[in-house]
Amino acid sequence: MKFLCLIYRSDRRGLYELSLSWSGFDNNSVEKGSFIDIAFSGDNNSIPEVLNLSIEFKGLKYNTFNFSIHIDKNKFKGLKEVYAVNRTMEIDGQKITFEKVIIYPTRIALYIHYDPLNSKKILGYPDIGIVDEKGDIFGQISNGVSGTRKDDNNIILYFQSNYFKKPKELYVAFSKVKAIGKDKAEVIIDLKNKMILKKPDEKLKLNDIVYNKNDIQLTFTLEKIDNTNNLYSPFYSEFEDSSMKKYHFLGEEIHGGREGKVEEVLIRIPNVSYDNPIKLKIIDYPNFIGGKEVKVRVK
Secondary structure: OEEEEEEEOOOOOOEOOEEEEEOOOOOOOOOOOOOEEEEEOOOOOOOOOEEEEEEEEEOOOOOEEEEEEEOOHHHOOOOOEEEEEEEEEEEOOEEEEEEEEEEOOOOEEEEEEEOOOOOEEEEEOOOOEEEEOOOOEEEEOOOOOOEEEEEOOEEEEEEOOOOOOOOOOEEEEEEEEEEEEHHHOEEEEEOOOOEEEEOOOOOEEEEEEEEOOOEEEEEEEEEOOOOOOOOOOOEOOEEEEOOOOEEEOOEEEEEEOHHHOEEEEEEEEEOOOOOOOEEEEEOOOOOEEEEEEEEEEOO
């Protein structure tokens, strides 16, 4: 079952800038349960007194539900610890600045800035965590909003909180960085001739393009080099054609392949008349820099 969730100001002047994450339904369960995780983006985006939600479920006769949530901000007022880090690391020539860490009762927020002059686009950190003096690791949130990308050079990563544990020391620790050359961070597809005109490297292949009544289905294979069970969702859901008109995916599926080394990526896009070719943006890819353990002192 699919749904669309809109969250707007109590005065309806506009939508909030935020991130959403929701869990899937367990098809084996009689009772269907899920959750929606809402993260407000930006320091100046204040939390409202009343949060209005409009949820549309596709596939139900009465499919639109509207309700309001009243938020008592006094219950969490002042419940945060802010640590200025301002430490710049250089990894394979790429400058990464860890600006600050904010610890809330529910999560830890790590603010990261990338030098605009970097030659590579930083895609992520497979093994990043917040570590205390005892070696206890507080990992990145995996069952909710794991991060917010403010723009190409500024992101916020979210981790499990240690607010009530009060550790004496804290570090940001990681060893690998997923990155790709900025000149290779896009894929150009010739829909008419069913071929890739530009791609990062030979790990990505276009297997097929199928035209259906309402959508166009593109199937790729992606060879992984880290030999893990993790799957890559390589493309940003927004794409554009040659006239720079923007569109969005109708859906995306990712399936593991043989011995965990090759995965299949299937995307569906609207079946409309495009100014051929189309351009997809890379947001995740099996390409790494670094490899040595890095520890940045937070407190």
